[in-house]
Amino acid sequence: MPNHNTEKQWTPKIVAFFCNWCTYTAADLAGVSRIKHAPNIRVIRVMCSGRVDPQFLLDAFAKGADGVLIGGCHPGDCHYIEGNYKCLRRFQLLQKMTTDMGIEPDRLRLEWISASEGDKVRVVVNDMVSKVTKLGPLGLPDKFKSWDEEMKIFEHSIEEKEVFEHV
Amino acid sequence: MEKKNGQIRIGFYICHCGSNIASMVDVAKVSEYAASLPNVVVSKDYKYMCSDPGQEMIINDIKENNLTRVVVAACSPFLHENTFRNATFQGGLNQFYFQMVNTREHNAWVHLEAMATTEKALDLVRAAIYRVAEHKPLERKKVPIHPDVLVLGGGIAGIHSALTLANAGKKVYLVEREPTIGGHMAMFDKTFPTLDCAACILTPKMSAVKNHPNIVLWTYAEIVGLDGFVGSYKAKIKHKPRYIIEELCVGCNDCIEACVYKEARFLDEFNQGLSKRKPVYMPFPQATPQIVLIDPETCIHFKSAKCSQTCVTSCERNAVDLQQQPRFEEIEVGTVIVATGFKPVDARKVPYYGYGNFPGVYTALEVERLINASGPTQGEVVLRDGSHPKTIGIVHCVGSRDKHTNQWCSRVCCLYSVKLAHLLKEHTGADIYNFYIDMRTPGKMMEEFYNRIAEEGMKFIRGRVADIYPDRDDPQRKRLIVKAEDTLIQEIIKIPVDMVVLSTGLEPREDAQEVRRMLNITCSTEGFYIERHPKLAPVNTFTDGIFLAGCCQGPKDIPDTVAQAGAAAAEVLALIDKGYIEIEPNTAYINEEECSGCKSCVPLCPYTAISYIEEKKKAFINEALCKGCGTCVAACPSGSIIQNLFEDEEIFSEIEGILNFRNIQREMSYA
Structure with missing residues (x-):
């Protein structure tokens, strides 16, 4: 059993948001065609990549994802005309922000995969898994814990100081 | 997620799908694990969940155990989501109190290691179980269907x-x-x-x-x-524009007679360019509807505007309208x-077969016209140089089963080649050689047909043609040499022929992508x-x-x-x-209490379903226009747009479920 986030063999956990019409269908096609790929992604189905709220990505990182992948229809092919463009706009902004926060850009990825591109699912997933594996665990939940600890100590020291000053 | 809400009672089922899922996912383990998750009351695995007994099991469990939610881990929701929603409904629940886990297409079929596949199934199952707790009852909207x-x-x-x-x-x-x-x-x-x-x-x-x-x-x-x-x-x-008023034309062809071109001099598309037509023409004698048309590419009027327009004056019904515009x-x-x-593969894509260079090389569609009684030669097989062929080579798989052109088998070429061999033999008495890779004759009466024709004295050579070139030893007869390896006797053979027929494959039309969009x-x-x-x-x-x-x-x-x-x-x-028609209820609506009236969403909607109501200072979504993409939901700064079936809470709990894997290691011990 590969044991996540512990001393044993670590493998990344990647949360994927796939649009119903193109990329989710492509992943189905990969299945029907038995195109083998890395087992590290967990797909959440959304109707359109435009539905992917930046909060979903941040939440996924915060809850322990090592990478987040968004899959949508190719530009010009969106089932809802232009949802993928809106996703792209948000994505670029968000990637800047997460990079500034210290999350490596390779951990957040947007790919256009059409319903017929079962093999592209394999290529993208394998590539992302290998890149994120090289980066190592992101482990935000543990970091949050240690930051909370630090904050407690910090607050405690302030309290002590305040008490001291009062005296 | 430790809440054990008494109201929520989840039934979980994992399908073996014969051995499709069970061979890669430890279904018993998954079912045992699911039973330990919050709100799960029933957890079972079964060979075929989509079968009648599988569905019955869900229906009975709902009734017997007072289930309020159902999760099934099986194939893709594209396949059986509706089946299980229906079972949920049959059990007396709202059909949207159901969530499906794709553990076949997205999991068992695409991974190699059973351990990792099972672990992925656990994550996906946990996500669905967390998610389904947030599901709301929804109704499918019924909209009338236009009967045309x-x-x-x-x-x-x-x-x-x-x-x-x-x-x-x-x-x-x-x-x-x-x-x-x-x-x-x-x-x-x-x-x-x-x-x-x-x-x-x-x-x-x-x-x-x-x-x-x-x-x-x-x-x-x-x-x-x-x-x-x-x-x-x-x-x-x-x-x-046909440049002919369709309602007036009766197909008398008087305008064709009257055209200033006394001779037909432009390539006739229907006859694959083997005959000529005038700028005003009927595509073919049995064309339906029987209405002529004018080709502006070749008509003098459109090229120089210096035509005496005899077609116009010849028409008794005044059907010719050279000013016609697209409508x-x-x-x-x-x-x-x-x-x-479809369109036939352009034989020029395989340059070494010499189509377009050597007049003796024809495509199969050209030969169809050549042997057709209403074709350019009334069914007489006359070559471009006026001679009659005595030896004919038919080359199979032109633009099929070839990684340089198209990889697929075009399915019809073997059989139409056999058919053409028979018809050409009938018309010319020539010696006929078929060069094939494999004879593929599936379908009712097809193999019998092939056997029958093969007995007519056709020669079948198993080997892909490598080259076609002029016979330099016999320049008078302008014969072509067909060179191929006969793979059955493992020898390179060169056969001189008068005529080559290229059995071109089928491919998508050029504008397939455009039409698709x-x-x-x-x-x-x-x-x-x-x-x-x-x-x-x-x-x-x-x-x-x-x-x-x-x-x-x-x-x-x-x-x-x-x-x-x-x-x-x-x-x-x-x-x-x-x-x-019942449509998915995945439309979005505004929570008016939360909406601040910022209008961010209004320009985002590609269907103009969102409007801003001045009096209320709130946005409003017209449900009839909303297609349910959710773009506005993701954009709303105050989180006051809700998409049915894809609510924020539902997706957040799915994320939480996927990532709440730390507990598994403690709860599950793998032998």
């Missing part, structure tokens, strides 16, 4: 679909891009395996289309836009059948449209209300095309006769 049908393409597929629907009393718009219906089948001489003449079986159907009171036939027209959704599509049709028309239909057909359907990278499911929904597309028929979906012969066209018509009838 649009059929795109007037080949045998479109014709058969249109007639089937029209005979059932439905109004059909049949739109054909060319000036006549009939498609490729109208060009063929005889059809395999029965050798009945294509025209004899097709032309009665063509005139039936023309005369059917329920069919509106628009030729020389094409679709330029499609809006809407199943039940109410708006299609924009462009009528290209656009918008129609409302409920469903669309796409039957746009317009109709919002999917096609493979090569350009054939993708059916919803290769076995269980072979004529449906992923877009509801749009169906496929014929070779636009993949190469097939006439019997299969007609069968598929009938199936598409039946699917359309099933929709129309129900009278209404």
Whole structure:
């Protein structure tokens, strides 16, 4: 059993948001065609990549994802005309922000995969898994814990100081 | 997620799918694990969840255990989501109190290691169990369906679909891009395996289309836009100018006689350029409708405006209108059948076969015309140099089964090559050599047909032709040498022939991608449209209300095309006769209490479903216009837009479920 986030063999956990019409269908096609790929992604189905709220990505990182992948229809092919463009706009902004926060850009990825591109699912997933594996665990939940600890100590020291000053 | 809400009682089921899932996922382990998750009351694994006993199990469990939610881990929701929603409903629950886990296509079928696959299944199952707790009861909205049908393409597929629907009393718009219906089948001489003449079986159907009171036939027209959704599509049709007023033309051909060109001098498209036509012409004698047209590319009037316009003056009915402009028309239909057909591979793509260089090399479609009694030579097989062939080589798989052109087998070429061998033998008495890779003759009566023709003294050589070049030893006869390896005797052979027939494969039309975008359907990278499911929904597309028929979906012969066209018509009838369509309730709505009236969402909606109500200072979503993409939901800064079935809480709990894996290691011990 590969044991996540512990001393044993670590493998990344990647949360994927796939649009119903193109990329989710492509992943189905990969299945029907038995195109083998890395087992590290967990797909959440959304109707359109435009539905992917930046909060979903941040939440996924915060809850322990090592990478987040968004899959949508190719530009010009969106089932809802232009949802993928809106996703792209948000994505670029968000990637800047997460990079500034210290999350490596390779951990957040947007790919256009059409319903017929079962093999592209394999290529993208394998590539992302290998890149994120090289980066190592992101482990935000543990970091949050240690930051909370630090904050407690910090607050405690302030309290002590305040008490001291009062005296 | 430790809440054990007494209200929520989840039944969890994992399907073995025979061994499809069970061979890679430890289903017993998953079911045991699911039982330990919050709110789960029942957790079972079963061989085939989609079978009757599987569904019965869900229904009974709901009743016996007072379940309020159902989760099934099985195949893709595209396959059986509706099956299980229905079972949930049968059990007495709202059908949307159900969530499906894709553990076959997305999991068991694509990974190699059982341990990792099982672990992924656990994550996905936990996500679904967390998610389903947040589900709300929803109702499918019923919308009326427009009973009219649009059929795109007037080949045998479109014709058969249109007639089937029209005979059932439905109004059909049949739109054909060319000036006549009939498609490729109208060009063929005889059809395999029965050798009945294509025209004899097709032309009665063509005139039936023309005369059917329920069919509106628009030729020389094409679709330029499609809006809407199943039940109410708006299609924009462009009528290209024929320069003939269609209602007035009776097809008397007087204008053709009167044309200032006394001789026909332009390549005739229908006869594959083997004969000539005038700028004003009838595509072929049995063209339907019988309306001539003027080709502006070759007509003097359009090129120089210095024509005496004898066609105009010759027409007693004043049907010639050289000022005609394209005309656009918008129609409302409920469903669309796409039957746009194929195109033969351009034989020039295989340059070493010399098509276009050596006059003795023909494509199969050219030969169809050459041996056709109404073709350019009235059925006499005369070569371009005027001679009659004594030896003929037929080269199979031109542009098929070849990674340099197309990888797929075009399915019909072996059999039409055998047919052409028979017909050419009949017409010329020549020696005929078939060069094949494999003889592929599936289908009823096909192998028998091949055996019968093979006994007529045809020579079959198993080997792909490597080269075709002029016979330099015999310059007078202008013969060609066909060089191939006979793989059965493992020798390179060179056979001199007078005529080469290239059995070109079938490929998608050039504008397949463009049409796909317009109709919002999917096609493979090569350009054939993708059916919803290769076995269980072979004529449906992923877009509801749009169906496929014929070779636009993949190469097939006439019997299969007609069968598929009938199936598409039946699917359309099933929709129309129900009278209404149930649509997914995944639309969005505004929580007015939260909405701050910032208007961020208003310009985002591609369907202009969102408006801003001044009096209330709130946004408003018109549910009838909303298609449920969720783009506005993701953009709302105050989180006050909610998408049914994809609510923020539902997706957040799915994320939480996926990532709450730390507990597994403690709870699960793998031997």
